[in-house]
Amino acid sequence: MTTAGDRGPEAPALPRCPGAGETAARVRAGRESAVTACRAALQRIAGTESVIRAWCHLDGAAAEERAQAIDAAGPQGALAGVPVAVKDIIDTADMPTENGTPLDAGRRPETDATVVRRLREAGALVLGKTATTELACGAAGPTRNPHAPARTPGGSSSGSAATVAAGGVPLALGTQTAGSVVRPATFCGAWGMKPSFGAIPRTGVTRLSRTLDHVGVFAGSAADVALGIDAISGDDGLDQASTGRAPTRLAAALALPLGRPRLALIREPAWEEVEPGAAAAYEVAAAVLGAEPIVLGPDCAAAAAVHRGIMQREIAHAFAPWWERDDADTLSDTVRGHVLAGREIDADAYLDLLDAADDMRRALACALRPYDAALTPAAPGAAPEGLDFTGSRAQTMFWTLLGVPAVNVPVLELGGLPLGLQVVGAFGADATVLRAAAWCALRLQEAHR
Amino acid sequence: MTTAGDRGPEAPALPRCPGAGETAARVRAGRESAVTACRAALQRIAGTESVIRAWCHLDGAAAEERAQAIDAAGPQGALAGVPVAVKDIIDTADMPTENGTPLDAGRRPETDATVVRRLREAGALVLGKTATTELACGAAGPTRNPHAPARTPGGSSSGSAATVAAGGVPLALGTQTAGSVVRPATFCGAWGMKPSFGAIPRTGVTRLSRTLDHVGVFAGSAADVALGIDAISGDDGLDQASTGRAPTRLAAALALPLGRPRLALIREPAWEEVEPGAAAAYEVAAAVLGAEPIVLGPDCAAAAAVHRGIMQREIAHAFAPWWERDDADTLSDTVRGHVLAGREIDADAYLDLLDAADDMRRALACALRPYDAALTPAAPGAAPEGLDFTGSRAQTMFWTLLGVPAVNVPVLELGGLPLGLQVVGAFGADATVLRAAAWCALRLQEAHR
Numbered sequence: 053m054t055t056a057g058d059r060g061p062e063a064p065a066l067p068r069c070p071g072a073g074e075t076a077a078r079v080r081a082g083r084e085s086a087v088t089a090c091r092a093a094l095q096r097i098a099g100t101e102s103v104i105r106a107w108c109h110l111d112g113a114a115a116e117e118r119a120q121a122i123d124a125a126g127p128q129g130a131l132a133g134v135p136v137a138v139k140d141i142i143d144t145a146d147m148p149t150e151n152g153t154p155l156d157a158g159r160r161p162e163t164d165a166t167v168v169r170r171l172r173e174a175g176a177l178v179l180g181k182t183a184t185t186e187l188a189c190g191a192a193g194p195t196r197n198p199h200a201p202a203r204t205p206g207g208s209s210s211g212s213a214a215t216v217a218a219g220g221v222p223l224a225l226g227t228q229t230a231g232s233v234v235r236p237a238t239f240c241g242a243w244g245m246k247p248s249f250g251a252i253p254r255t256g257v258t259r260l261s262r263t264l265d266h267v268g269v270f271a272g273s274a275a276d277v278a279l280g281i282d283a284i285s286g287d288d289g290l291d292q293a294s295t296g297r298a299p300t301r302l303a304a305a306l307a308l309p310l311g312r313p314r315l316a317l318i319r320e321p322a323w324e325e326v327e328p329g330a331a332a333a334y335e336v337a338a339a340v341l342g343a344e345p346i347v348l349g350p351d352c353a354a355a356a357a358v359h360r361g362i363m364q365r366e367i368a369h370a371f372a373p374w375w376e377r378d379d380a381d382t383l384s385d386t387v388r389g390h391v392l393a394g395r396e397i398d399a400d401a402y403l404d405l406l407d408a409a410d411d412m413r414r415a416l417a418c419a420l421r422p423y424d425a426a427l428t429p430a431a432p433g434a435a436p437e438g439l440d441f442t443g444s445r446a447q448t449m450f451w452t453l454l455g456v457p458a459v460n461v462p463v464l465e466l467g468g469l470p471l472g473l474q475v476v477g478a479f480g481a482d483a484t485v486l487r488a489a490a491w492c493a494l495r496l497q498e499a500h501r
Numbered sequence: 502m503t504t505a506g507d508r509g510p511e512a513p514a515l516p517r518c519p520g521a522g523e524t525a526a527r528v529r530a531g532r533e534s535a536v537t538a539c540r541a542a543l544q545r546i547a548g549t550e551s552v553i554r555a556w557c558h559l560d561g562a563a564a565e566e567r568a569q570a571i572d573a574a575g576p577q578g579a580l581a582g583v584p585v586a587v588k589d590i591i592d593t594a595d596m597p598t599e600n601g602t603p604l605d606a607g608r609r610p611e612t613d614a615t616v617v618r619r620l621r622e623a624g625a626l627v628l629g630k631t632a633t634t635e636l637a638c639g640a641a642g643p644t645r646n647p648h649a650p651a652r653t654p655g656g657s658s659s660g661s662a663a664t665v666a667a668g669g670v671p672l673a674l675g676t677q678t679a680g681s682v683v684r685p686a687t688f689c690g691a692w693g694m695k696p697s698f699g700a701i702p703r704t705g706v707t708r709l710s711r712t713l714d715h716v717g718v719f720a721g722s723a724a725d726v727a728l729g730i731d732a733i734s735g736d737d738g739l740d741q742a743s744t745g746r747a748p749t750r751l752a753a754a755l756a757l758p759l760g761r762p763r764l765a766l767i768r769e770p771a772w773e774e775v776e777p778g779a780a781a782a783y784e785v786a787a788a789v790l791g792a793e794p795i796v797l798g799p800d801c802a803a804a805a806a807v808h809r810g811i812m813q814r815e816i817a818h819a820f821a822p823w824w825e826r827d828d829a830d831t832l833s834d835t836v837r838g839h840v841l842a843g844r845e846i847d848a849d850a851y852l853d854l855l856d857a858a859d860d861m862r863r864a865l866a867c868a869l870r871p872y873d874a875a876l877t878p879a880a881p882g883a884a885p886e887g888l889d890f891t892g893s894r895a896q897t898m899f900w901t902l903l904g905v906p907a908v909n910v911p912v913l914e915l916g917g918l919p920l921g922l923q924v925v926g927a928f929g930a931d932a933t934v935l936r937a938a939a940w941c942a943l944r945l946q947e948a949h950r
Contacts, residue, residue, distance in 0.1 A: 248745075262855070289866050292859045296697075296746070296929045369852040399848040403818040406711070410741045417738050480745045 060202030064100040069093075069219035072134045072276040073303075076175065079133030086133035086177055090119035093135040093179055097220040103201050104218050105194040106211035108140050109147050110180035118146070119177050129175030130279055130303075136171055137224035139212050140181040141188050142267075143256035144168050151258050152184040152193055152208075154382055155374050165256025166291070167225060167267055167284040174283040179221055182211025185442060187374070188227060189260055189367065190387035192440050198240060199469055203435040206236030207442030209270070213240040216270040217470075223280045224270040228458075229260045229363060231448025233268035234474055237460035239435035239443060241470030242270045245277045245489075247482040249455030251300060252284050253291035261366035262293070263406070264359070264452055274490035277459070278302035281482070305483035306490055313424035313488035315343035318476075320428075321352045322446035327433035330471060333464045334429055337473055340499045341492055343427045348419055352450055355412060359453040361397055361405045368394025413454050417478060425477040425488035430460050434469035447474065457482045459489040463496045509651030513549040518542075518668035521583045521725040522752075525624065528582030535582035535626055539568035542584040542628055546669040552650050554643040555664035557589050558596050559629035567595070568626050578624030579728055579752075585620055586673035588661050589630040590637050591716075592705035593617055600707050601633040601642055601657075603831055604823050614705025615740070616674060616716055616733040623732040628670055631660025634891060636823070637676060638709055638816065639836035641889050647689060648918055652884040655685030656891030658719070662689040665719040666919075672729045673719040677907075678709045678812060680897025682717035683923055686909035688884035688892060690919030691719045694726045694938075696931040698904030700749060701733050702740035710815035711742070712855070713808070713901055723939035726908070727751035730931070754932035755939055762873035762937035764792035767925075769877075770801040771895035776882035779920055782913045783878055786922055789948045790941055792876045797868055801899055804861060808902040810846055810854045817843025862903050866927060874926040874937035879909050883918035896923065906931045908938040912945045 070092075078084040094112045101107060119133070127133045143149045143161035150156045163169075168178060183193035185208040195210040197203040198218035205214040209226025213236030216224045226233045228246045237244025246268030254265055269280035278300075286299030317338040319326075326334070338345070367390045374380060375391055383391075397405075420426060429447045436443055451458040456479050460472035475492060477485035519541075527533040543561045550556060568582070576582045592598050592610035599605045613621070620627060632642035634657035644659040646652040647667035654663040658675025662685030665673045675682045677695045686693025695717030703714055718729035727749075735748030766787040768775075775783070787794070816839045823829060824840055832840075846854075869875060878896045885892055900907040905928050909921035924941060926934035 262852075290863055292862060295862075365848060366852065369849050372849070395849075397848060399814055399846060399851050400818050400821070400844075402848050402851070403711075403815065413741060413744075414739055 060196065061103045063199055063201055064103050066198055067096045067099060067219040069096060069222050069272060071273055072131060072222040072271060072279050075134050075222065076130060076132045079127045084133065086119040086122040086127050087116060089133045090116050090135055090177055090179065093221050097215065100198065100218045100220070104196050104198050104214050106182055106215035106218065106220065107180050108150065108183045108211065115177065115179050122175065122177055127175050129173065130283055131171065132175035134176045134223060135179040135221045136176045137180065137182045137212050137215050137221045138168060138178055139209050139226045140184050141227060141258040142168060142225055144178060144181065147181055149181065152186045152188065153374070155377060155379060161256065163256065166253045166288040168256070170284045182215060182224060184208050185210065186384050187371065187387055188229065188232060188258065189390060191384040192442055196439065197435045200435065203437050204239060204439050204442050206239035206435060208232040209236050210442070213237050213242050213244065213270050216272060217242040222272055222276055226268050226270055227257060228266045228268050228452055229264045230359065230445040230452055234430050234448045234458050234460045234472070235443050235445065237270055237462065238430035238470065238472030241462045243272060243274060243277050243462060244268060244270045244460040245281065245458065245486060247281055247285065247300060247457050248479050250293040250297050251482060252281065253288040253294040255288055255290040259370045261363050261370065263362050263366060266452065274486060274493065275303065275306055278306050278486060300482050302483050302486050305487055310487055310491040310494065313491055314422065315341055315488065316420065316423040316426040317343040317345045318348060318426045318428045319345070320348050321355050321450045325432040325444060325446055326429050329466050330429065330433040333466060333471060334473070337464060337496060338427050341427065341495055346419060348416065352412060354408065355450045355453055356446065358405050358408045358412070359449040362409065364390045364394035365397040365402045366394070367391060409453055413479070416454050416456070420478050425475050425485045428474045428476060430472035430474035434466045434471055451476045455479055457485040459486060461489045461493050463493050509645065510552045512648055512650055513552050515647055516545040516548060516668040518545060518671050518721060520722055521580060521671040521720060521728050524583050524671065525579060525581045528576045533582065535568040535571040535576050536565060538582045539565050539584055539626055539628065542670050546664065549647065549667045549669070553645050553647050553663050553667050555631055555660035555667065555669065556629050557599065557632045557660065564626065564628050571624065571626060576624050578622065579732055580620065581624035583625045583672060584628040584670045585625045586629065586631045586661050586664050586670045587617060587627055588658050588675045589633050590676060590707040591617060591674055593627060593630065596630055598630065601635045601637065602823070604826060604828060610705065612705065615702045615737040617705070619733045631664060631673060633657050634659060635833050636820065636836055637678065637681060637707065638839060640833035641891055645888065646884050649884065652886050653688060653888050653891050655688035655884060657681040658685050659891070662686050662691050662693065662719050665721060666691040671721055671725055675717050675719055676706060677715045677717050677901055678713045679808065679894040679901055683879050683897045683907050683909045683921070684892050684894065686719055686911065687879035687919065687921030690911045692721060692723060692726050692911060693717060693719045693909040694730065694907065694935060696730055696734065696749060696906050697928050699742040699746050700931060701730065702737040702743040704737055704739040708819045710812050710819065712811050712815060715901065723935060723942065724752065724755055727755050727935060749931050751932050751935050754936055759936055759940040759943065762940055763871065764790055764937065765869065765872040765875040766792040766794045767797060767875045767877045768794070769797050770804050770899045774881045774893060774895055775878050778915050779878065779882045782915060782920060783922065786913060786945060787876050790876065790944055795868060797865065801861060803857065804899045804902055805895065807854050807857045807861070808898040811858065813839045813843035814846040814851045816840060858902055862928070865903050865905070869927050874924050874934045877923045877925060879921035879923035883915045883920055900925045904928055906934040908935060910938045910942050912942050
């Protein structure tokens, strides 16, 4: 196991990965086949995987067979022939789904998760499954940061973020219950977005928390984030949280001219943990982008405890099938700690936490009303050294608790390592927030010239 | 107290009440003032109130002053000058809101509930407050059934249903956590509808159950139901359950020609309690309407226990402010029973119940997919004798638990008393369900000619 101080292997050279939209357009036009796109992805991955270890299930021959089937059917759809990675807590009928725990070794779901089915319906090639921390909240997996192999890629969607950042595939699915999309995206230097709670149905995704679980995507550009979320969002009639939610139209929204958004800068809820270098980078970016500092105040002071309480109480309930097994002693201390802490929270305390979360959502909605989006740190700094600790969740859990859209914009740098700017906004304003994030990326690139 | 067997006073002659849409049109056109509409309503109420006892707060002089203010401002809006009744668990800043319990005697909220504010914005005159059972789930209030004063009007929205049925006002607000809109509507012979969960925000409505509480309306016609719900529905940024919900457009939907809907007949979840006469009436109506019998099967067998468990667990939490008072011993045995039973349900059992409800919602959504709406009993029979028991909730709690739209169509009769046909449908299909209900009413009226 790699720990802090261990230099680890050299960072590999990272290949350029063609974008999802670009690949799909070529495949639809018959200028490339799903098979060639598949082979190219496998080759890119092969060049880095021995170091990065992003994939927990990748059968090249089987993937190529699926690609042949796509070609045979005549590739169509927004993601025609695009190789995608799927976090291994998301069910796939044709590959194992092992949830990052030996307790699920060899587990093979009978049906695809809704998001996987929709990816395939959009023409995508599900290339394989990517490494997750144990049950998406416990022990770290084997994945290394593509830019600094002795450092964590972040978690829990470690493999999905790492393979996108390493140029393996242009698009990957992850999930976020505390910060598991935005955190690995900032550490690995990928675009990452979790849209509003309920925007993407979670049917077939291993549940941690009915109130906090979100599906999100990683990609190399805002445009590919949009394509990915558009393909998988909208009520599936099965996840109560998605009831009545229309599919997003993010790609169409991004295609309109980007005007300057009204931006706030929110340093809360945990500015005190942000390292001086990172704080300076965030302040400079906010100044360049013209963001107006606002203070949420006491409304978010209790957020960490509220988030932790809801998460642990719901994990204790959701993990009963693992907890009650004879071999449950293989669960990590982290998972055991969540379950044991959750079991201490009684029904009245739990309902108090749900009410407190509702109060915070109301307060945030008022505070954000004058703005299109808000800038806030994605992490207290660059990826920490070592692989065991996947990083602080303090910058991300608040936005997860609130259920609002959150985007990692991979535009900053700290000591040669990626640092993301987190762009958040009002519940349901997924398009507005992604447009603001795309504008921020363009504006900061201009400023750096 | 009136008990079964007691004949009670004679049923009063019930005046005809002009509809809400009709009144608003006259007021907007300057052919009637809010003051004259107010006076007429007060006069109609005065003729029956000594028997029916629907109102717990009605200050004629104060109401007329409010009507004068509406006239002075130039009456506008979909409900211009329309006198409406508001159940006394819904906050009003200019009148007491006493929740049907002596513990809240003299309580005066600082602000209007969202639904009350919206009624006023639509030009309505909030005439007064109507009697509710204790905390909308406990001891019955004083209200009598307008068609048979020795019988219950149903509850908990007793006064709102009774005054609409008695011709007092054309529109009234109620709430439903088990069956408190549909049940009093069927017993009193009024139109009543609770739209999909979350369609109407509950901000400023005394909470029983975060998962089950709905606001609904009573009116004399489907068109007035539509006007009322259109005026008060849509996200207010404050009730989490309404997040992202657009206002309904029921009036516009009803104005389109009514085609024959595809109708199912669902006898579940409690056909066994339906009295033979009522069962025959429902079967005949279903045959006339061409409804196709379907069976939901085991999915709804556990519904009553799931509904009761969620309701009692959440009541135990929500009622803590009353339960913890020194004078809490004035709470009825019914309310005490709910709280004590709820406190026995631990957090894991509660989360199991929420999961079971989600499973039922999924199963129902599949079963209803081929249909526009389903017919089902509104009650096991006409209003029971006596005022203490407000009637069975077994025909209504299922649809409340599922959060789907439910309409009482006051078209049947049993022994000279009103019997309603309940029309339900898919989550979010409020307009489709109300259109189906309106078609059913027209078709049954034709058949009776």
